[in-house]
Amino acid sequence: MPKPSSKKDKQKKAEFVSATDKRKLRRSDETKVIEELGQRALELASSGPLTGVKLFTELPISESTLKGLERSHFVEMTEIQQKALPYALARRDVLGAAKTGSGKTLAFLIPVLEGLYRSRWTRFDGLGALVISPTRELAMQIFEVLCKIGRYHKFSAGLIIGGKKVDEEKEILGKMNILVCTPGRLLQHMDETAGFDCNNLQVLVLDEADRILDMGFKKTMNAIIANLPRQRQTLLFSATQTKSVKDLARLSLERPEYVGVHEMDKFSTPSKLSQYYMVAELPQKLDILFSFMKTHVKSKMIIFLSSGKQVRFVYETFCKIQPGIPLLHLHGKQKQMRRVEIFERFMKMTKAALFCTDIASRGLDFPAVDWVVQVDCPEDCDTYLHRVGRTARYDAAGKGLLLLTPGEAPAMSKLLAGKNIPIKEISAKSNKVMTVAKQLQHFCFQDPEIKYLGQRAFVTYVRSVFLQKNKSVFDVDSLPLDEFAESLGLPGAPKIKFVKKAAAKNKSYEFDNLLEPEEREGLRLENVAEIERENAAIDDAEGLPQAKTRVDKMFARKNAGVLTDHYQRLVDHVSDNDDDFITLKRADHALSDGSGSEDDSSEEEEEEEPVVKVIAVNPDTGLPVVIPNIPSQEMSKRQLRKVKEKIIKNTRNTKVVFDDDGNARSTYELMDEESFRKQGDVNTLVDEFQQRNRSIMEEIDVGDREVARQKRKEKRVAKKIREREEMDGNDEGGSVAVLKTSDDEDEVMYSSSDSDDEAAQPVVQKRASAYDDDSESEDSDVDRSHKKSRRGRVLEVDDSAMSLEDQEKLALRLLGGGD
Numbered sequence: 001m002p003k004p005s006s007k008k009d010k011q012k013k014a015e016f017v018s019a020t021d022k023r024k025l026r027r028s029d030e031t032k033v034i035e036e037l038g039q040r041a042l043e044l045a046s047s048g049p050l051t052g053v054k055l056f057t058e059l060p061i062s063e064s065t066l067k068g069l070e071r072s073h074f075v076e077m078t079e080i081q082q083k084a085l086p087y088a089l090a091r092r093d094v095l096g097a098a099k100t101g102s103g104k105t106l107a108f109l110i111p112v113l114e115g116l117y118r119s120r121w122t123r124f125d126g127l128g129a130l131v132i133s134p135t136r137e138l139a140m141q142i143f144e145v146l147c148k149i150g151r152y153h154k155f156s157a158g159l160i161i162g163g164k165k166v167d168e169e170k171e172i173l174g175k176m177n178i179l180v181c182t183p184g185r186l187l188q189h190m191d192e193t194a195g196f197d198c199n200n201l202q203v204l205v206l207d208e209a210d211r212i213l214d215m216g217f218k219k220t221m222n223a224i225i226a227n228l229p230r231q232r233q234t235l236l237f238s239a240t241q242t243k244s245v246k247d248l249a250r251l252s253l254e255r256p257e258y259v260g261v262h263e264m265d266k267f268s269t270p271s272k273l274s275q276y277y278m279v280a281e282l283p284q285k286l287d288i289l290f291s292f293m294k295t296h297v298k299s300k301m302i303i304f305l306s307s308g309k310q311v312r313f314v315y316e317t318f319c320k321i322q323p324g325i326p327l328l329h330l331h332g333k334q335k336q337m338r339r340v341e342i343f344e345r346f347m348k349m350t351k352a353a354l355f356c357t358d359i360a361s362r363g364l365d366f367p368a369v370d371w372v373v374q375v376d377c378p379e380d381c382d383t384y385l386h387r388v389g390r391t392a393r394y395d396a397a398g399k400g401l402l403l404l405t406p407g408e409a410p411a412m413s414k415l416l417a418g419k420n421i422p423i424k425e426i427s428a429k430s431n432k433v434m435t436v437a438k439q440l441q442h443f444c445f446q447d448p449e450i451k452y453l454g455q456r457a458f459v460t461y462v463r464s465v466f467l468q469k470n471k472s473v474f475d476v477d478s479l480p481l482d483e484f485a486e487s488l489g490l491p492g493a494p495k496i497k498f499v500k501k502a503a504a505k506n507k508s509y510e511f512d513n514l515l516e517p518e519e520r521e522g523l524r525l526e527n528v529a530e531i532e533r534e535n536a537a538i539d540d541a542e543g544l545p546q547a548k549t550r551v552d553k554m555f556a557r558k559n560a561g562v563l564t565d566h567y568q569r570l571v572d573h574v575s576d577n578d579d580d581f582i583t584l585k586r587a588d589h590a591l592s593d594g595s596g597s598e599d600d601s602s603e604e605e606e607e608e609e610p611v612v613k614v615i616a617v618n619p620d621t622g623l624p625v626v627i628p629n630i631p632s633q634e635m636s637k638r639q640l641r642k643v644k645e646k647i648i649k650n651t652r653n654t655k656v657v658f659d660d661d662g663n664a665r666s667t668y669e670l671m672d673e674e675s676f677r678k679q680g681d682v683n684t685l686v687d688e689f690q691q692r693n694r695s696i697m698e699e700i701d702v703g704d705r706e707v708a709r710q711k712r713k714e715k716r717v718a719k720k721i722r723e724r725e726e727m728d729g730n731d732e733g734g735s736v737a738v739l740k741t742s743d744d745e746d747e748v749m750y751s752s753s754d755s756d757d758e759a760a761q762p763v764v765q766k767r768a769s770a771y772d773d774d775s776e777s778e779d780s781d782v783d784r785s786h787k788k789s790r791r792g793r794v795l796e797v798d799d800s801a802m803s804l805e806d807q808e809k810l811a812l813r814l815l816g817g818g819d
């Protein structure tokens with residue numbers, strides 16, 4: 001029987017009931033509030049864009065969001081917020097465009113929070129909103145704002161960007177309601193993380209939408225979108241919004257609302273932004289930059305250059321010259337931790353100069369930037385707008401300076417004027433311009449790393465100009481290359497014949513305009529690949545001494561070793577992951593070692609050379625040992641004999657039999673069927689036998705692969721030694737063998753007496769010291785010979801490729817018997 005409840009129990013029960021009622025009541029209140037908010041948002045959206053409403057409190061948003069906004073001191077709405085929020089809060093798809101620094105971030109973050117709030121999203125509902133940004137820094141910044149204004153909500157939010165441990169992210173991913181991410185890492189998780197489910201997604205936001213939807217992210221974005229439910233709200237924001245129907249169709253937007261707030265404005269840049277451009281010859285740009293910095297030491301400025309290598313070169317050298325202002329640099333090749341550190345440091349600084357690539361051009365909200373200096377011309381007006389938009393944000397003032405070469409100025413200024421960008425021409429006072437070329441020359445001489453960096457900066461700049469689409473602005477042929485190289489402190493302009501070659505190739509693409517943008521991009525990428533190969537060729541040529549004067553000789557001598565080291569690095573790290581433009585995906589060039597022993601065939605091809613297989617028997621296991629593949633071409637009969645002798649010497653006499661295929665096997669006693677069956681189940685025995693043999697073969701295979709790897713390594717080392725010897729030889733005024741390609745018409749340059757018949761014969765000539773005064777033409781000849789070999793022509797002369805002794809040593813080492 002149940003015990004009669006005591007007075008105390010009754011009281012407790014009553015309290016419990018009233019608490020439940022209260023909760024119910026609260027819940028129904030909340031339901032009412034949520035419904036009301038939704039209703040008001042719809043009404044607001046249907047009555048069109050707001051004009052009179054100025055404060056966030058006048059919006060139909062939750063108390064939690066309001067409190068978050070208040071705590072972050074956001075009280076009045078900006079224009080884009082006033083106009084976009086009613087639609088976004090009514091869960092409509094929105095395409096928002098407004099000037100840089102006009103507050104677009106809140107225009108999409110508030111609807112994200114409110115959308116989930118109104119759906120009563122809990123942590124059990126999984127991922128409700130995705131915010132995608134093109135760069136890690138921007139994603140970090142958005143995440144920070146989200147945390148600030150969303151602090152009174154109970155949603156979980158995560159930041160998923162590259163450069164962090166994937167496994168750690170995987171663990172927390174399934175628990176997140178809101179994710180701020182970059183496209184690459186998001187897709188990686190979609191592919192790899194089992195518990196990552198986007199099927200419930202309510203809101204998708206693309207910040208800097210035009211960038212995220214452009215060619216660079218196209219494949220990734222298509223794959224991401226394929227993983228998202230079609231039923232969702234999509235918000236796209238950018239200062240330069242995409243209107244491409246194709247792009248938008250990819251996102252399957254539903255009757256999107258286009259909110260462009262500053263389109264009717266006279267100018268497309270913030271009103272408090274003063275913009276100037278200065279025409280400067282390419283070789284004077286660094287002088288002007290340095291002088292500008294010297295005269296603005298109390299400012300905070302961002303300086304844009306067109307490649308990471310330029311950023312590094314200018315940063316490294318200016319740190320030495322010291323313009324009198326703290327210097328920082330930011331580019332895509334830096335480690336994530338470093339990037340974050342620099343980003344945060346620059347945020348806090350009041351006087352500093354940040355050298356950067358376009359990685360920092362979009363969305364970043366550094367406080368109180370006084371100047372944005374664009375040393376290299378932006379690729380188009382949109383890029384200009386985003387870069388210059390790093391200053392004059394919200395209601396602050398700022399200034400922009402753009403340096404244009406005389407070739408770029410007329411067309412670029414016209415383009416900017418056409419986009420309603422008010423920009424004035426100014427000129428530098430000639431008596432205030434200081435020259436830095438001498439100091440740079442000194443640094444290049446002192447430090448080969450700086451020289452190397454300078455060379456790479458030179459090449460990447462020229463290449464970036466060459467790759468620009470707008471040829472009315474960018475004309476690579478008009479660049480004063482020698483003077484430019486000199487202004488960087490380099491002893492001479494690195495060879496850039498690839499430009500002409502690729503340009504010639506490009507001629508066949510004159511039907512360019514008939515192509516779809518995608519196809520055109522494909523062709524452009526092809527050219528990039530071609531140029532990358534050519535760039536590898538430049539490194540190759542850079543490795544050769546090109547001395548003309550006494551100073552040049554010193555340069556070359558001092559830096560020779562380093563360049564060779566660098567070359568080795570290129571060969572060793574063929575997939576060095578640089579900026580897209582700069583990446584040397586594969587160093588498939590071969591720096592001629594003077595012996596001509598190598599053509600530029602890839603390593604895979606080398607493995608397919610005809611081989612001599614030597615079979616021996618391992619005395620311990622009684623099993624055949626496959627001696628590593630030994631290229632027959634490299635072995636004389638005498639060497640082969642030696643190898644065989646060594647094998648025989650190392651092999652104890654063991655009786656072997658040969659199977660049907662002629663392979664040696666250890667002998668074994670044949671068993672009769674009965675005793676065989678006694679050993680166990682036949683099938684199991686067969687399986688075990690097969691398994692045993694499989695693992696033996698696998699073991700052998702591993703050994704073979706290791707030996708092949710060793711062989712490749714040996715080859716590289718041998719080549720490097722020869723190359724160094726060649727260089728040393730040059731240093732001492734020695735001579736170097738120059739090889740001739742069999743089908744090279746230019747070869748006449750080497751040997752004027754060559755007849756056609758002779759041209760088919762191997763010819764070895766001696767080249768005088770690279771430092772002789774008349775060595776110039778011969779240097780270029782050497783370059784040519786390298787180029788030819790890179791084009792896949794077969795070098796016929798090989799008798800100095802490797803001495804007999806070298807080859808023997810190598811073979812013995814391959815067999816594990818050499819020292």
Ligand SMILES: Nc1ncnc2c1ncn2[C@@H]1O[C@H](COP(=O)(O)OP(=O)(O)OP(=O)(O)O)[C@@H](O)[C@H]1O
Pocket residue numbers: 073074075076077078081098099100101102103104105106238239362363364365389393394
């Ligand atoms: N309502 C507001 N009241 C006060 N400050 C605001 C408001 N909205 C945004 N801001 C401030 O304005 C600055 C620029 O905002 P935000 O970064 O969102 O601009 P944006 O339009 O996204 O710029 P970009 O086009 O460069 O990405 C930020 O510092 C932000 O804190």
